[in-house]
Amino acid sequence: MTxxxxxxxxxxxxxxxxxxAATPDPAGNSTDPNSNPDAGLRQLAADAYGLPQLRDGQxxxxxxxxxxxxxxxxxxxxxxxxxxxxxxxxxxxxxHQAKHPDATAANSARRGPAVVVSPLIALQEDQLDGLLEDxxxxxxxxxxxxxxxxxVQDAWEAAERGEAAFLFLAPEQxxxxxxxxxxxxxxxxxxxxxEAHCVSSWGHDFRPDYLRLGEVRAQLxxxxxxALTATASPPVRDEIQQRLRMKDPLVLVHGFxxxxxxxxxxxHLEDRDKRRAVVEQVADLKGPGLLYAATRKDxxxxxxxxxxxxxxxxxxxxxxxxxxxxxxxxxxxxxxxDVVVATTAFGMGIDKPNVRFVIHADIPESxxxxxxxxxxxxxxxxxxxxxxxxxxxxLGLRKFFGTHKPDEDALLGVLTxxxxxxxxxxxxxxxxxxxxxxxRLTGLLNELQETRSVKALKRGIRLDTDAKLPKVVEHAVELxxxxxxxxxxxxxMARGYAETDACRRQFLLGYFGEDLPEPCGNCDNCADGxxxxxxxxxxxxxxxGGEAFPLQASVVHKEWGAGIVMRHEEDVITxxxxxxxxxxxxxxxxxxxxxxTLAD
Numbered sequence: 001m002t003x004x005x006x007x008x009x010x011x012x013x014x015x016x017x018x019x020x021a022a023t024p025d026p027a028g029n030s031t032d033p034n035s036n037p038d039a040g041l042r043q044l045a046a047d048a049y050g051l052p053q054l055r056d057g058q059x060x061x062x063x064x065x066x067x068x069x070x071x072x073x074x075x076x077x078x079x080x081x082x083x084x085x086x087x088x089x090x091x092x093x094x095x096h097q098a099k100h101p102d103a104t105a106a107n108s109a110r111r112g113p114a115v116v117v118s119p120l121i122a123l124q125e126d127q128l129d130g131l132l133e134d135x136x137x138x139x140x141x142x143x144x145x146x147x148x149x150x151x152v153q154d155a156w157e158a159a160e161r162g163e164a165a166f167l168f169l170a171p172e173q174x175x176x177x178x179x180x181x182x183x184x185x186x187x188x189x190x191x192x193x194x195e196a197h198c199v200s201s202w203g204h205d206f207r208p209d210y211l212r213l214g215e216v217r218a219q220l221x222x223x224x225x226x227a228l229t230a231t232a233s234p235p236v237r238d239e240i241q242q243r244l245r246m247k248d249p250l251v252l253v254h255g256f257x258x259x260x261x262x263x264x265x266x267x268h269l270e271d272r273d274k275r276r277a278v279v280e281q282v283a284d285l286k287g288p289g290l291l292y293a294a295t296r297k298d299x300x301x302x303x304x305x306x307x308x309x310x311x312x313x314x315x316x317x318x319x320x321x322x323x324x325x326x327x328x329x330x331x332x333x334x335x336x337x338d339v340v341v342a343t344t345a346f347g348m349g350i351d352k353p354n355v356r357f358v359i360h361a362d363i364p365e366s367x368x369x370x371x372x373x374x375x376x377x378x379x380x381x382x383x384x385x386x387x388x389x390x391x392x393x394x395l396g397l398r399k400f401f402g403t404h405k406p407d408e409d410a411l412l413g414v415l416t417x418x419x420x421x422x423x424x425x426x427x428x429x430x431x432x433x434x435x436x437x438x439x440r441l442t443g444l445l446n447e448l449q450e451t452r453s454v455k456a457l458k459r460g461i462r463l464d465t466d467a468k469l470p471k472v473v474e475h476a477v478e479l480x481x482x483x484x485x486x487x488x489x490x491x492x493m494a495r496g497y498a499e500t501d502a503c504r505r506q507f508l509l510g511y512f513g514e515d516l517p518e519p520c521g522n523c524d525n526c527a528d529g530x531x532x533x534x535x536x537x538x539x540x541x542x543x544x545g546g547e548a549f550p551l552q553a554s555v556v557h558k559e560w561g562a563g564i565v566m567r568h569e570e571d572v573i574t575x576x577x578x579x580x581x582x583x584x585x586x587x588x589x590x591x592x593x594x595x596x597t598l599a600d
Contacts (some may be wrong), residue, residue: 003300004163020454020552027363028368029505033223038059040091041059041060041062041063041066041087041091042054042250042585044087044090044091044094044463045062045083045087048087048090048134048135048310049083049086049087049132049134051080051083054080054083055079055254055584056254057073057075057084057252057254058080058084059228060082060250060252060324061073061084061085061250062087062088062091063090064081064224065084065085065088065092065224065226066091066230066384068090068094068250068445069080069082069224069248069249069250070122070224070227070244070246070247070249070250071085071224071225071226071227071249071250071251071252072196072223072227072228072237072240072241072246072249072251072252072254072385073226073227073228073229073231073252074230074231074237074251074252074254075228075230075252075253075254076255076256076257076258076375076379077187077230077232077350077351077375077376077379078253078351078353078379079226079254080109081229081230082127082194082228084226084228085114085192085226085228086131086547087117088114088142088171088190088226089113089114089165089166089189089190089192089283090135090188091390092111092114092440093113093114093189096120101172102210104405106484109171111160111162111187111189112159112162112186112187112189112254113164113165113167113186113188113189113194114165114166114167114188114189114190114191115167115188115190115220115223116166116168116169116192116194117169117170117174117191117192117193117194117210117213118168118169118170118195118410119170119171119194119195119207119209119210119348120170120348121144121145121170122326122329123194123330123348124142124168124170125142125146126143126351127140127168127194128140128142128166128168132484134528135165137163138158138163138164139163139164139165139166139169140164140165140166140168140489141154141155141158141159141167141168142155142166142167142168142169143155143156143167143168143169143173144168144169144170144173155167156182156279159186160182160185160186161580166418167183167408170209171198171207171209171212171213171415172209172211174212174213174216175209175212175427177426177587180216180220180258183220183405184220184221186523187221188220188221189215189223189226190223190224190225190226190572191213191216191220191223191225191226191479192225192226192228192422193213193225193226193227193228193244194228195211195228195229196227196229196232196240197229197232197236197240197339197368197372198210198226198233198349199211199213199239199240199243199244200232200236200239200240200243209442210553211243211445211446212292212442212456213243213244213516214243214244214245214268214457215457216247217244217245221339222245225244225246225249225388225390225428227240227241227244227249229276230372230375231368231372231512233366233367233368233511233512233513234512234513234564234566234576235486235576235578236368236520237251247391248274248410248532253512253513253514256371256509256512256514257505257509257514257516258374258375258378259505259520259522260378260381260382260383260384260455260522261374261375261377261378261384261385261386261522262383262385262522262523262543263374263385263386263504263508263520263522263523263524264340264385264386264387264388264504264523265387265388265389265390265497265498265524266281266387266388266390266475267390267391267498268389268390268391269391270391274389274391275302275360275361277389278291278302278359278361278389279302279305279306279309281359281387282306282311282339282359283311284311284357285356285357285359285385287311287334287337287338287339287356287357288335288337288338288339288340288352288354288355288356289338289355289358289359289377289428290340290342290346290347290355290357290358290359290373290376291339291340291341291342291359291361292341292342292344292358292359292360292361292362292364292373293304293361293362294343294361294362294394295340295343295344296315296317296318296319296343296361298341299316299317299341299342299343300315300341301317302315302341302361302557303315303341305341306338306341306559311338311339311423312336312337312338312462313337313338313339313340313341314328314331314332314337314341315328315340315341315342316329316333316340316341316342316345316346317342317343317345317346318343318345325345325346328340328346328348328374329346329350332350332352333350333352335354338353338560339556344364344365344369344373347372347373347376350376351375351379352379353379353380354379354380354382355376355377355378355384356377356378356382356384356385357384357385357386357387358371358373358374358375358376358377358384358385358386359385359386359387360386360387360388360389361389362389362443363388363390363391363394363494363495363498364388364393365490365491365494366487366490366491366493366494367490367493367494367497367508367511367512368428368490370388370497370510371508374386388457388497388498390498392495393446395491395495405480406447406477406480406481407444408473408474408477410436410444411447411448411472411473411476411477412470412473413436413445414430414434414436414441414444414445414448415448415454415463415467415469415472415473416469417430417433417434418430418454418461418462418463419463419469420432420433421469422468423460423462424457424459424460425460425461426459426460426461426463427441427442427460427461428446429460430461436536440551445461446482447476447479447480448472448476450476451472451475451477451479453467453472453475454467454472457486471566482579482580485580485581486578486579486581486582487581488581489580489581489582490581491583491584492582493582496584497511498510498520500525501525501530501531501533502519502525502527502569503516503519503520503525503526503531503538504520504523504524504525505519505520505523505524506519506520506531507523507567510567510574511566511567511582513551513552513564513566515551519531519532536542548591549565549573549596549598550565550599551565551567551568552564552566553565553599554564554577554598554599555595555596555597555598555599556597556598556599556600557575557577557583557595558595560577560580560583561577561578561579562578562580562599563575563576563577563578563580563583564576564580571586571587571588572584572585572586572587573585573590573596574586574587575596584594
């Protein structure tokens, strides 16, 4: 523990009286948390975590959580998302919150740990190690399948005694009623959902185990939620808020633009030519780097070819043993591999600053996934390269993967079992009654809950008494089909990125609702000059009153309903529709046919 920390926190990570003392900041202002709560948060961030300077959005997020408000933070890895909840949790746990002028009585009573839900044990352990290094003692504990029973019991006891300010859990553990009941008795101070895009079935790494987190939050007494993710487009952000039952959250979106990453697309006609070009490019690049492929078989093939060329290469996919995956992970972090050839199973939470390239041998399922994956390069701020090898025929594979037809018979079977139960029934009991495996049942229940006729309550799953089963199934199918239309539109947006002659960074940022006024100068289209030939509308016309449908404007289409304007180009407007997904509309058709109107 550092000397500065020793003066401000005890062995449990709780700030001592020294941290409450009024001391001037460099500008001469009081840092007494009683008179200047923001200064108190800044002081705690500096003293406990070694963060003398906070980035844009961090302090606002900390303040909101301390005030009892939900926060959705969309920030790249390395930006400091975790600091938002870590400082806020320690502030609350140490008793500062009761002095905060905006603290509600209910939140002031919360002195339990911050429960942190993280999907991978490796992520939990990394954050746990960092907190213990900063705070010492039993300030943070983890409960996961990788720990011995005695370690799990010690962790529970540390949390229940009030020593642990942070308790890390995997989402599947929260499916156990005994776990939730034990947490509910602790007066949980914050409910933190890391990798929050996993809660969204529109997201690029959907996890069914995340679907119950909104219900779990309610069972814990609705503590403030901190939802953290590195990448989330507008529909994903909306679903995160819905799934976690967030009310009026503070939404922080920062750092989407990574100007040090060079963006390139290489087009191919023949598959064999593409594969040869991928291997040659990776062999010529200076690593470490990542090569993403669509199938497990391809990861093995590429890894073998790169090894033959003298590179230290390894394949990573969900079909390999956990011990083998862990070994690849550790070797990559320790610079013992030049390249990891992986499916999308690899990379979540990887904070390796010196990754020099991310190559995609196949077009990704969406730009959400693509941006998340290329963002694993160049985190040290030095030049990095992101290259997509694109063959139009590969889109067919993505469309196949994205096809999901709702099982009407299975939906009706679940509804019939719920009706027969005549009251709330646990998911475990429902699985036994229907014979449907638990994971598949979770997906079916998710589809049924979308209809609002099926609800997840504290005592179990319940069907509305007046629900007409065939109508509920029909509604669930309609909603699932709408989601498929959105998914297909996202594949088309990935095609648009691959085929555009405009600035690729402008296209990519526009997908996430951000405006880049000028071409970036660091993509292949900027390099060959085509980006400067495109008349990209950067919103200046809108600011001058010359654009009828400015960026981020809410609009209504005659046929497709409500949407948001995401992007302007010379002759087209891209709109994200709630029920149809991304649509590219001819500006002339919009104007002459009056297809769009501004929403009230």
